[in-house]
Amino acid sequence: MESDNNIICVYCRLDAHMYCSLCEIILCSECIAKHIVTKSVFGHSIIKYADRHRAHVRKPSSVSLPLKSLRSEAEISLTIKCDYNWLHDICCQGTDKFWVCGRSSEMKCFNTKGEVIRSVTVNGDPQRLALNHTGELFYVDFHTNSVMKLTETSGRDVVFSVFSLSAWQPRGLTFTLLNDVLVSLYKPNESKVVKYDSINGKPVLEFQHDKNGKLLFEFPGYLVENKNGDICISDKHKVVCTNSHGLLKFIYHGNRTTSSVKKFDPRGVAADSQNNVIIADFANWKLHMINSEGVFQRFFLSGMIGHPNGLSIDSEDKVWVAEGWASGLVRVIRYWMEEPPSFLTQSPQNENVFI
Numbered sequence: 001m002e003s004d005n006n007i008i009c010v011y012c013r014l015d016a017h018m019y020c021s022l023c024e025i026i027l028c029s030e031c032i033a034k035h036i037v038t039k040s041v042f043g044h045s046i047i048k049y050a051d052r053h054r055a056h057v058r059k060p061s062s063v064s065l066p067l068k069s070l071r072s073e074a075e076i077s078l079t080i081k082c083d084y085n086w087l088h089d090i091c092c093q094g095t096d097k098f099w100v101c102g103r104s105s106e107m108k109c110f111n112t113k114g115e116v117i118r119s120v121t122v123n124g125d126p127q128r129l130a131l132n133h134t135g136e137l138f139y140v141d142f143h144t145n146s147v148m149k150l151t152e153t154s155g156r157d158v159v160f161s162v163f164s165l166s167a168w169q170p171r172g173l174t175f176t177l178l179n180d181v182l183v184s185l186y187k188p189n190e191s192k193v194v195k196y197d198s199i200n201g202k203p204v205l206e207f208q209h210d211k212n213g214k215l216l217f218e219f220p221g222y223l224v225e226n227k228n229g230d231i232c233i234s235d236k237h238k239v240v241c242t243n244s245h246g247l248l249k250f251i252y253h254g255n256r257t258t259s260s261v262k263k264f265d266p267r268g269v270a271a272d273s274q275n276n277v278i279i280a281d282f283a284n285w286k287l288h289m290i291n292s293e294g295v296f297q298r299f300f301l302s303g304m305i306g307h308p309n310g311l312s313i314d315s316e317d318k319v320w321v322a323e324g325w326a327s328g329l330v331r332v333i334r335y336w337m338e339e340p341p342s343f344l345t346q347s348p349q350n351e352n353v354f355i
Contacts, residue, residue, distance in 0.1 A: 007049055011035065019049040032245055045229045046245040048197075048204060051178050068274060068317070069337040074287075074300040077318070078332035080114045087322035089222075089268070089310035090330060091129040091137070098312065098320055099137060100330065101126040107139065107150070110330075120150060120157045128173040128222070129310075130181075132198070138162065138181070140170045147173065147183060163201050168192075172223040172233065180204065184220035184233055191217035193233060193246070207246025216240055216248060222310070226271040228292055234266035239279055241294060250294035254281070268311030270319065278319055280308035287311075287319070287333075305331055 009016035009028035016028035020035060027035055032046055084102035091099045093109065097117060101107045107126050109118040124141035126148075131137055137150040146164045150157060165185060172184035181196040192208035210216055218236040225231050229244035239252040254264030265283035272278065275292040278300075287300035287308060300319075309324030319333040 017049050019047055019052045021045045021047050021052060036243075036245065036247065047178065070298070071335055071337055074333050074335035076301065076304070076331050077334045078112060080110060080112060080330040080332070082108070082110060082114070082328045082330060084328040085326050087309055087324055087328060087330070088127045089129045090312050090320050090322035091131050091310075092312040092314040092320050093131060093135060095314045095316055095318070098330065099129050099131070100310075100322055101129055101139065102322075102328070107137070112332075120159070122148070122159050124148070128170070130173045130175055132175050133179045138173060138175075140173050140183075142169065145169050147181065163196065171219070171221045174224050176225045177227070177229070182223055182225060182231065184217070184223050186217075186219060191215065191220050193217075193220065193223065193231065193242075205246060207242065210248045216242070221266075222268045224269045224271050224277070226277060226292060227273065227275050230292065232269050232271070232277050234269050234279065237264050237266075239266050239269060239277070239290075241277075252279075252288075252290055252294045252296075255288060255296045255299070267309050267324070268322070270311040270313040272313050272317045272319075274317075278311060278313065280311050280321065282307050282309060282324060287321070289335075300333060300335060 007016050007026055009031050010025045011031040011034055012028060014028055016026050018027040018029060018032060020027060026049060082100055084104060086103040088101050093099060096112050097109055099107060099109050105124065106119055106121045108116050111117055125143040126139040127142050128140035139148050141148050145168060147162045147170060148159050149162050150159050168185040168187050170183050171186050174182050176182055179198045181198060182193065184193050185191065192206055194203050195205035197204050208216055217240060221234045223231060223233040230241055230249060232239055232241045241249045243249050262283040265281055266279050267282045268280040270278045277290050279288040281288055285305055285307065286302040289297040289300065291297055305321055306323045306327050307325040308321045310322035312320045317336050321331040321333060323329045
């Protein structure tokens with residue numbers, strides 16, 4: 001509740017700046033743990049109080065996921081050759097353009113014909129890419145341990161540092177549903193994930209341990225926020241998933257029911273409209289699909305994608321895969337059935353249906 005100009009936590013009655021968008025109550029940082037163990041029909045989603053008017057994007061009651069059917073077999077609908085000998089990451093811009101970076105100081109934007117639309121050379125080593133909600137490109141520079149932003153001024157490309165991470169090496173970069181920045185960070189014997197405010201660049205959430213004080217990550221890499229607010233991070237031989245405030249939800253160690261030539265080697269991770277997570281298994285030349293609870297669903301195109309590295313999913317739920325070896329290829333994969341026109345899916349109210 002609010003008192004005059006003060007925002008008061010419902011538990012301890014002290015000043016607060018956090019908010020559960022699903023329960024619609026105000027919390028201080030110290031009382032978040034107390035709140036999330038309470039039962040709720042929809043669960044909990046902790047955000048900044050200042051973002052509460054945008055929180056409708058997180059509410060299950062306001063989001064109706066369209067039912068989709070998986071294809072019997074995923075298919076490669078498009079293959080695009082990029083002039084790189086190794087691709088690190090990929091980021092879709094709409095459904096017909098994409099940015100890539102590789103073993104080069106260049107970042108390039110291609111169309112689906114393989115034509116270069118835009119090319120930017122930087123003084124650094126761009127290895128991870130992300131677009132914010134307004135289409136501005138951000139990247140991780142491994143040379144300076146910085147998160148950088150590309151902008152255009154008077155027709156010229158300009159890059160500048162959003163924030164430098166000093167001794168920490170940024171290993172993954174993505175934007176949340178509320179346009180904040182998520183970064184996975186590594187230094188010897190210590191790793192963590194930090195969420196930064198998109199306006200002032202200040203950290204608003206940081207997590208690195210489970211509830212028993214054990215480190216969550218060994219060598220975190222790519223990461224993504226799912227549509228339900230969960231955060232999925234690829235790590236050494238595992239994918240770690242936490243809820244929106246960094247509490248461990250599950251760890252996926254690969255599908256152990258089938259044999260693989262090498263250990264599970266997760267790299268890029270991406271989330272689709274149905275809250276599924278797609279994982280690039282670099283060493284085993286395949287993609288894994290798990291649901292929002294970490295349950296394995298299926299493999300995609302085993303042995304048909306050479307060392308899948310970066311992943312991105314567009315608004316049509318197509319997966320764009322950057323191959324991390326000498327091919328320089330980007331594969332576009334369809335795994336959902338095409339949706340029929342709505343008038344074809346409507347059934348008469350009184351029609352008998354026999355199964």
